[in-house]
Amino acid sequence: MGSASDTDEIPEPSGPAGKDRPLTVRGKDRRRGRDTVLHDESAVSSRDVLANAGEDLAHLRKWEVRAAETKQAASDDHITMLQQANANLVIATIEAQKLAEQVQSSKAQLDHLAHHDVLTDLPNRILMHDRIGQAIELARRQDRQLAVMFLDVDRFKNINDSLGHTVGDQLLMSIAQRLVECVRHSDTVSRQGGDEFIILLADVEHAEDAALSARKMLSALAQPHHIDRHDIHVDASIGISIYPDDGQDADSLIKSADTAMYHAKENGGNNYKFFEQDMNARAVQRLTIETDLRLALGRQEFLLHYQPIIDLQSGAIVGVEALARWRHPHRGLIFPGEYIWIAEDSGLIVPIGAWILREACKQARAWQNAGLPPIPVAVNISAVQFRHxxxxxxxxxxxxxxxxxxxxxxxxxxxxxxxxxxxxxxxVLKDLKAIGVRLAIDDFGTGYSGLSYLKRFPVDTLKIDKSFMHGITQVTDDSDDAAIVAAVIGLGKSLNQRVIAEGVETREQLAFLQARGCSEGQGFYFSRPATAQKVAELLRTGIEGVVGAPKAPTQ
Amino acid sequence: MATSARHQIIESLMAPHTENVAEAAIVQWEQLAAQIISIVGESGFNALYARSVFLAQSTFPWLAASSSSPQSDNRFAELRMNLEGQTPAQAIEANRLLLITFTDILASLIGEQLTIRVVRSVWGNDDQTKSQHGVQK
Structure with a gap:
């Protein structure tokens, strides 16, 4: 592999040496020089030439190494740059992926929020509507039934008002959890808002299946909810509608279930009702009453009547019970039984109850101001008011x-x-006692009173429910009702409490009570509820001949 | 098909190691890191690895996120610790997922074919991929 030419071209080495020396050494001259050095030229001169050539070669090698190093360095730089570029591309792409994921996740969150209740995370009204629509389509194709349940927590407002919204919210979450545990995976529990839930049972073989689910839910909800150191007991009312009988679309099924729910509530709550067609008329009536109730206070449509409470020994009026009446512009006088539960359910009982209290207190004071004997006025307090x-x-x-x-x-x-x-x-009763008001247990005997609590409640008076008086027809009556009345009178005496018998309508009932030492009575036998003006007259004159000779009120 | 070849290579790494799972996994990761770093640099590898751990955490929450600027000498110290804290079966499963996730991301960036070349250059071909390679020839 010799050179193509006779001359080896040597690239110019860098460095000062290159400048002072010839850049080429001719090959033939070199060979010839070796022949003639011993004969023609001096030894010194030959050594110089060789020395110079050696130096040139060393320079050349050094330059080659340096050039290779330069080339390697350039290559390394290039690789480093490529790595950096790749790194930046990788990082940028991954960041872009992360951003895309965040956008996707935010979209999913927004979508979830749009279709779920924030508090309970249950499907909301919109999603439930959609699911019922889908379930109807499926049921129609497969010729099957489905059930929609409308559940409303009984007296939830009491809890919110008395224990606060935080506890109320936690209670709703607890209720939601229990409802979800009561249904199948294919069913849907949704929160409509407030204390209302809708449950879709997507496939029911018989209507009784829905009833079974309703009973299961009521039972699950009735277990105490342990929230914030409170053991809260709640009941619920459930209305059930069945596709296809009670509606062909989501709206009508929900409406039917809602209507049935109100009937369950009207029946005292803590139960369920299937929708029936004639419920619609009553639902309309209920809605009308609620609408009118909202206007009644402002229109001053309420008034109070007062029923005297009589001392059964002296016949004197020893107090009155204030009873609210609603003078409806079209329906005439409406009694509490017809509207109080709607007022309680809608929360209107709070302003109405406050009005009743205020009016009763003003009236009691007005009688006193008129020089009439001071008597206590009794006012019924609803659960919602009491827990407010x-x-x-x-x-x-x-x-x-x-x-x-x-x-x-x-x-x-x-x-x-x-x-x-x-x-x-x-x-609360202790606080009320502390400010000096008197306390009575109304309708005593109809509910459940733990006797140990009865001792702890600082009450002044037990009022025997009038339903027990109906069964008493003679002074020596030995019916169950008579036994209960006698027992309550005895209980009151033992606990040093006044006992007032309500619903006294006959001479025989009065005689029965007097014989057993009942202190006070109230009922049509003495006086029907009357206007404040009429009561003022009675207070002046006394009630004639009720327990013997007419007696004026005791001072 | 190419994805499955890559997954097979990873699968072949798992099978023989029923003991010292953590140690074996770390060796595999160090081999992979050396190769990937030569292509995308330290920061590129770290970004890929951190992303893989993040994605694998949804299945194995005990996989810790890598520290913010892992040094080359203890880059996989956390992974080692995490794997050592698990049963061998769990550790193998997590490592398998982590490797597949890592190479999935890499494939999404540089393409499947190139990723397979990289993976083969790190761990060599398993028998099956060798035979497939022979058939292709």
């Missing part, structure tokens, strides 16, 4: 505004109100 967090404060304000001494106000509470959360009730 501002109840005590509002009551104090009303008494102050009316200028009525608290001892002339008696609050009547039913057993069920007190026993619903007996420990909390004891606490």
């Amino acid at each position: 967090k501002d109840f005590l404060e509002n009551l104090t304000g009303i008494l102050k505004d009316a200028g009525l001494a608290p001892r002339y106000l008696e609050l009547e509470l039913t057993e069920s109100v007190l026993m619903h959360d007996a420990d909390a009730a004891v606490s």
